[in-house]
Amino acid sequence: MYEAGPDELYAEHLQTLMRRxxxxxxxxxxxxxxxxxxxxxxxxLDDQAYPYKVNPHFKAWVPIVDNPQSVLVYTPGARPRxxxxxxxxxxxxPAPMPREPWSESVDCTPMPDPANAGAAWAKLxxxxxxxxxxxxxxGCPPNQALALNDADLLARLHYDRAVKTPYELECLxxxxxxxxxxxxxxxxxxxxxxxxxxxxxxxxxxxxQREEEMPYNNIIAYNEHAAVLHYQHLDRRPPEVLRSLLxxxxxxxxxxxxxxxxxxxASPGRFAELVQRxxxxxxxxxxEIVSGCDYREVHLxxxxxxxxxxxxxxxxxxxxxxxxxxxxxxxFFPHGVGHLLGLQVHDVGGVMGxxxxxxxxxxxxxxxxxxxxxxEPGVVVxxxxxxxxxxxxxxxxxxxxxxxxxDWAVVDELRPYGGIRIEDNxxxxxxxxxxxxxxxxxxxxx
Ligand code: GLY
Ligand code: MN
Ligand code: MN
Numbered sequence: 001m002y003e004a005g006p007d008e009l010y011a012e013h014l015q016t017l018m019r020r021x022x023x024x025x026x027x028x029x030x031x032x033x034x035x036x037x038x039x040x041x042x043x044x045l046d047d048q049a050y051p052y053k054v055n056p057h058f059k060a061w062v063p064i065v066d067n068p069q070s071v072l073v074y075t076p077g078a079r080p081r082x083x084x085x086x087x088x089x090x091x092x093x094p095a096p097m098p099r100e101p102w103s104e105s106v107d108c109t110p111m112p113d114p115a116n117a118g119a120a121w122a123k124l125x126x127x128x129x130x131x132x133x134x135x136x137x138x139g140c141p142p143n144q145a146l147a148l149n150d151a152d153l154l155a156r157l158h159y160d161r162a163v164k165t166p167y168e169l170e171c172l173x174x175x176x177x178x179x180x181x182x183x184x185x186x187x188x189x190x191x192x193x194x195x196x197x198x199x200x201x202x203x204x205x206x207x208x209q210r211e212e213e214m215p216y217n218n219i220i221a222y223n224e225h226a227a228v229l230h231y232q233h234l235d236r237r238p239p240e241v242l243r244s245l246l247x248x249x250x251x252x253x254x255x256x257x258x259x260x261x262x263x264x265x266a267s268p269g270r271f272a273e274l275v276q277r278x279x280x281x282x283x284x285x286x287x288e289i290v291s292g293c294d295y296r297e298v299h300l301x302x303x304x305x306x307x308x309x310x311x312x313x314x315x316x317x318x319x320x321x322x323x324x325x326x327x328x329x330x331x332f333f334p335h336g337v338g339h340l341l342g343l344q345v346h347d348v349g350g351v352m353g354x355x356x357x358x359x360x361x362x363x364x365x366x367x368x369x370x371x372x373x374x375x376e377p378g379v380v381v382x383x384x385x386x387x388x389x390x391x392x393x394x395x396x397x398x399x400x401x402x403x404x405x406x407d408w409a410v411v412d413e414l415r416p417y418g419g420i421r422i423e424d425n426x427x428x429x430x431x432x433x434x435x436x437x438x439x440x441x442x443x444x445x446x
Pocket of ligand 3: 259260423
C-alpha cells in the first residue's frame with residue numbers, strides 16, 4: 001500500500017496550523033503571531049552554550065530544529081514567513097537556507113542580524129509573541145509585554161495540538177522506526193555483556209543521532225537500576241552478573257519524539273515470566289486507546305490489570321480490583337500509565353478539559369497521571385505500565401496494613417531485577433488503535 005511521506009503531507013499540516021492559529025488569534029483579538037525558535041543559554045562564567053533545544057511551537061510550524069534565533073511571523077490570510085538566522089560568522093558555519101519540498105510552503109528570508117528582526121512585525125498591529133523570554137531582540141516586544149506567551153493563547157494552541165495531523169503521525173512513525181533500531185542495538189550490547197554506557201553509545205549510533213538530539217535522556221538500567229524510574233547514570237563497567245535490562249529510549253524525526261521502553265531478562269525464570277505477563281497485559285491496555293475513551297479509565301484499568309499480574313505471579317495475595325482498593329498496586333506501579341506524545345516527550349495539554357485551559361482532575365490518589373483527557377482520533381499517547389521493586393515504597397508497605405497482602409519472600413527474590421516497564425506509542429483512531437511502536441519492531445523483524 002502506498003503511504004504518503006512527510007513532504008507530501010506538510011502543506012496540509014501547515015494549513016491546519018494556520019486554521020487553528022486563525023481561530024485562536026481572532027478569539028483573543030490578536031492581529032499576528034510571532035514565534036521565536038529560541039536561543040541556548042550560556043554556561044556560567046563561560047563562553048560555551050548549553051545544548052540548543054528548539055521552541056516546540058516553532059518546530060510545529062517548520063521542521064527547523066537546529067537554527068537558533070530564527071523567527072516565524074504569521075498574519076492570518078498570508079503565507080507564514082520565516083526569518084532564517086544567517087549571521088556573517090567565520091567561527092561557525094551558518095545553516096544553509098532551507099531548499100526542501102516543505103520550504104516551498106513558506107517564505108524564507110535570510111536574517112543576518114536578529115537585532116533588526118522587529119521590523120518584520122512593527123506594523124502588524126496587536127502581535128502575540130511566543131518564545132523563551134529574553135530571546136527576542138532588545139526592546140521587543142515593544143510596549144506589548146503582556147502579549148509575550150499569552151496564557152490564553154498558549155492554552156488554545158496546546159489544547160488543539162493533542163490531535164495530530166497526518167504529517168505529524170508520519171513523523172511519529174519514523175521516530176518510532178529509528179527508536180526500534182536503537183533498541184535492537186542496545187539489546188544486542190546487553191546480550192554481549194557490554195556496559196550500560198556501551199549499550200547507550202550503540203543505541204545512538206544505530207539511530208544516527210547525537211545525544212542532544214534524543215527527545216529525553218536515555219534510561220539504560222541494568223539489574224537494580226531498573227527500580228529507579230528515571231535512572232540517569234550510565235555505568236562504564238558491566239555488573240558481575242547481568243540479570244535484567246530496562247531501556248527507555250526514543251528518537252526524533254523532524255522534531256517529533258518516540259518514547260519507547262522495553263525490559264529484557266538475561267535468563268529464563270520467574271522474572272522472565274513476569275516480563276511476558278506484563279507484555280501481554282500492556283498489549284490489552286493498548287487496545288483501550290480508542291476514540292471516546294477517558295484516559296483516566298485506562299490508568300485505573302492498568303492498576304487492576306497489574307494487580308492481577310502480580311497476583312498470578314505470586315507477588316501479592318489480592319486480585320486486581322482489591323489490590324487497587326487497598327493501595328497495593330501503587331507500591332509496585334507508582335506512576336501514570338502514560339501521557340500525550342508529540343513535539344515534546346511529555347507533550348503539553350494532557351490535563352486540559354477545553355481550549356480555555358480548564359483542568360480535568362486526576363483520579364484521587366493518582367497525582368502523577370499526566371493525561372486525563374477523552375481520546376479523539378489522532379491523539380497520540382504512551383501506554384507504559386510498570387512493576388518495580390522500589391525500596392522506599394516497599395518499606396512503607398511493610399510497615400502498614402498492606403504487609404499481609406504481599407509475599408515478601410517473592411519480593412526479595414525479584415528485587416535484584418529492579419523492575420519492568422513496557423511502553424508503546426499509540427494513536428487513537430475512530431476504529432482500532434495504531435500501535436506505532438509494535439509496528440516499528442515488526443517492520444524491523446520482517
Ligand atoms: N521516558 C519518559 C517517560 O516514559 O515518560
Ligand atoms: Mn513515557
Ligand atoms: Mn519512556
